[in-house]
Amino acid sequence: MAQKTKEEILVGERDFDSIFSYDAGAVRSRFLTEIRDNRKLTGIRCPQCNLVYVPPRSVCLKCFANLSDFVEVGQAGTLTTYSIVHRSEPFCPVAAPFAYGIIRLDGADTGLVHFISEVDPQKVHTGMRVKAVYKEERVGSILDIKYFKPAGGEK
Ligand SMILES: [Zn+2]
Numbered sequence: 001m002a003q004k005t006k007e008e009i010l011v012g013e014r015d016f017d018s019i020f021s022y023d024a025g026a027v028r029s030r031f032l033t034e035i036r037d038n039r040k041l042t043g044i045r046c047p048q049c050n051l052v053y054v055p056p057r058s059v060c061l062k063c064f065a066n067l068s069d070f071v072e073v074g075q076a077g078t079l080t081t082y083s084i085v086h087r088s089e090p091f092c093p094v095a096a097p098f099a100y101g102i103i104r105l106d107g108a109d110t111g112l113v114h115f116i117s118e119v120d121p122q123k124v125h126t127g128m129r130v131k132a133v134y135k136e137e138r139v140g141s142i143l144d145i146k147y148f149k150p151a152g153g154e155k
Helices: 025-038
Strands: 041-045 069-073 076-085 098-105 112-116 129-134 145-150
Touching: 025 041, 076 112
Parallel strands: 112 145
Antiparallel strands: 041 069, 076 098, 076 129, 098 112, 129 145
16 A cells, blocks of 8 residues: 655745836836826727727737727726735735725726725725826826725716
């Protein structure tokens, strides 16, 4: 009879204190500079299937068309899903508890992930109307949007 070996669970340790850079690309760079310079939220429309992507992307996920038709979308949108975080982590820019979720901005067909604030996390719910709140000093980061707050007028 074969002896059963004890299985070992391995845990990897990682140091998240490292700083790294990445290229946002032409399409995302325009999205971020519009936020930084004009407090505008832009999407990109597919000329073939008319989908509006926010954040913008260079190729349509549905029909693979190349995308270049930037459109302004609303400052407000609908929260389509969310999560409440109860544990602070050193790499997260805000302390727990906080809420974040996917916001479908008015005029967009896809969702943008961001923080939800100025509301008790226990009162956050899907279908909630939210609007963007910007930082005063913006640097060209998605965190130039400080968070989304309740906008009222739920659908
Ligand atoms: Zn398309």
